[in-house]
Amino acid sequence: MERWIALPCRCLLQGLGLCISIWVVAAAASEKADPIPKPWPLQFHAQLYQNRTGKLSMIDLWYDYPNGRNLNLIQKQLGSVIHDVEYTNGTSFYYDLEAGTCKVVLFQVGILRPDFLNDATYVGVDEIDGYKCNVWDKADFIRYWEDIETRRPISWLFTTTGMWMHVMKFEEGNVLDDQKWQAPPSCFERRVASTTSSALKASEVGERERQGIYIKKAVVARKAMYHSDK
Numbered sequence: 546m547e548r549w550i551a552l553p554c555r556c557l558l559q560g561l562g563l564c565i566s567i568w569v570v571a572a573a574a575s576e577k578a579d580p581i582p583k584p585w586p587l588q589f590h591a592q593l594y595q596n597r598t599g600k601l602s603m604i605d606l607w608y609d610y611p612n613g614r615n616l617n618l619i620q621k622q623l624g625s626v627i628h629d630v631e632y633t634n635g636t637s638f639y640y641d642l643e644a645g646t647c648k649v650v651l652f653q654v655g656i657l658r659p660d661f662l663n664d665a666t667y668v669g670v671d672e673i674d675g676y677k678c679n680v681w682d683k684a685d686f687i688r689y690w691e692d693i694e695t696r697r698p699i700s701w702l703f704t705t706t707g708m709w710m711h712v713m714k715f716e717e718g719n720v721l722d723d724q725k726w727q728a729p730p731s732c733f734e735r736r737v738a739s740t741t742s743s744a745l746k747a748s749e750v751g752e753r754e755r756q757g758i759y760i761k762k763a764v765v766a767r768k769a770m771y772h773s774d775k
């Protein structure tokens with residue numbers, strides 16, 4: 546990953562006139578402001594391929610900023626489907642319809658703003674998944690690749706959790722039907738987890754703990770992200 550800045554070294558081999566013009570180009574290039582990521586569309590659907598240090602899943606991300614909601618539908622490889630619905634009021638529902646489990650998490654922050662990468666640090670140009678991209682880092686939390694040609698996001702990596710997303714589909718303006726956002730009754734019953742936990746198999750307990758870790762990491766990461774906005 547290197548910035549494309551003309552090097553003055555070649556001047557030694559060139560005539561004086563050419564040398565000066567190279568210097569002028571180099572100075573102009575270095576004075577040019579760093580690029581800024583294109584803000585997310587207010588509503589979109591993205592299909593993401595996630596590789597979380599070897600654990601694979603397909604994620605449908607439904608981002609709906611005007612309605613203050615965001616849904617990650619996570620299909621783990623040959624495993625369960627997890628809904629992760631986040632509202633701008635700070636409430637998140639994390640549920641598995643088949644298993645009938647649900648976790649409600651209160652964040653102090655809502656969903657990401659479309660311009661949440663505005664103050665990210667420009668890293669340079671890199672090729673990923675076969676696309677030549679501009680790359681940014683934000684708050685030691687996310688690395689973000691945007692296609693130089695189309696300005697669509699190609700990939701992002703949550704550096705704290707190792708969740709690495711590759712964008713397979715990006716549909717601006719695609720909105721998920723209202724009823725698909727509805728959390729199941731299990732999310733609104735109190736102490737569901739504690740009354741059913743004795744019936745869980747050891748592997749399910751492990752899975753629940755893993756989800757707990759996922760959520761804790763997401764809380765920490767999201768807080769870090771928002772604090773760096775100030």
Ligand SMILES: *[C@@H]1O[C@H](CO)[C@@H](O)[C@H](O)[C@H]1NC(C)=O
Pocket residue numbers: 596597598599600601
């Ligand atoms: C997933 O990522 C790991 C590195 O974390 C890599 O070794 C592996 O090849 C990747 N697998 C796939 C299928 O992308």
Ligand SMILES: *[C@@H]1O[C@H](CO)[C@@H](O)[C@H](O)[C@H]1NC(C)=O
Pocket residue numbers: 632634635636
């Ligand atoms: C946030 O909004 C959702 C969806 O409308 C709702 O179910 C939830 O109870 C709200 N949370 C708070 C803390 O108001």
